[in-house]
Structures are given as structure tokens and as C-alpha cells.
Amino acid sequence: MAKLKFKWNSDKIVSLSAMSISVLTLIIFIYQTNLMSKQNYLSILPYVQISISDNKAENTFSLDIKNHGVGPAIIESVIIYYKSKKHDLREYDNYLYNYLKSEMPVLDSVKFFSTSSLDKGIAIPANTNYNVFKVLDSEKDYELIASSLDKLVKQGLRYEIIYRSIQNERWMIHNDSDGPQKLD
DSSP states (O other), X not given: OOOOOOOOOHXXXXXXXXXXXXXXXXXXXXXXXXXXXXXHHHHTOOOEEEEEEEEGGGTEEEEEEEEOXXXXXXXXXXXXXXXXXXXXXXXXTTOHHHHHHHHOGGXXXXXXXXXXXXXXXXXXXXXXXXXXXXXXXXXXXXXXXXXXXXXXXXXXXXXXXEEEOTTOOEEEEETTOSSOEEOO
């Protein structure tokens, strides 16, 4: 058998060097693309929580959804659990206050309040609050809403909100969660 002799010359060294640099560049490109993908994911991540503001001195009670994330949170659904029953907020025209009145008819007498719907598709921008309902400027109304909600919660009222990011990643928060839980 004849032995093949490999002779190094400048053309072969330059060719091998160019191929090595190309492979190294490809590896770096893949790594940087992966880092950019992770950065993009984190740059649009919504982080939602429920916030209750209870100011007895000013007779103000407010329930808000806060988005502490860096991307918008798009509401998909709101489910209420009460007395072993599941209630989709769509059954109440997507108004939490309508649901509360159905369970506590005495709330129908509240006069000084504002309310907003939680329709599917509502986008809550980053670092903003979305007011669900607010009772203000009336001691009677404040006492009524505060005591009614306290009673409902003690009787087992729970909630579940499912929302998504602009990249269609789905998340859920509920009253027992420490933070958003990723779905899918």
C-alpha cells in the first residue's frame, strides 16, 4: 500500500484557517441569536397582579389589575369560583361588579362607583393599572362594598385570570398564586 503524504503549503494553511474561522463564526452567531431570543422574550413579559386599595379615611375602595411587566398583558378569560360553582365573567357582561351584585344584591344600592369591563382582548400596557371597580366619596358605599367583599372572600370567593403576552405565551394568576404561572 502506498502511503499518502500530506504536504503543508501556504494555500492549504490559508484554506484550513478560513474554514476554522467560518465554523467559529457560525458558533458565535448561533450563540448570539439564542441570547437575542431570550432577551426578546424577557422584553415583552407581562407580570400581572391584583391590587386592592382600601382607604377608610377617604372612603375609597378600589380593585385594580396591575401589570408590573415590560410588555402588555392581554386578557383571555376571568373565572370566579364561589360556593363550589364556576362562573365565567362573560355571563355577567365581563363586569366583576355585576357578578358581585348577583351574589350580594345589597350592592345594588351603591351609588358612588365606577366600573370597567374585563372583556377578552383588553390589553393592559406595561407598568400600568387597569381599574376594575372603584367606590369613592361615600362612607355608606365604602362600608357596604368593604364588608360585602370581606364576607364573600370568607365564604370562599376565588378568582382566576388567564392572560397572554404579544407572543401568545399564556399565563394565569389566581388568589393563591405567588405570581403568574406559565401555561402550555
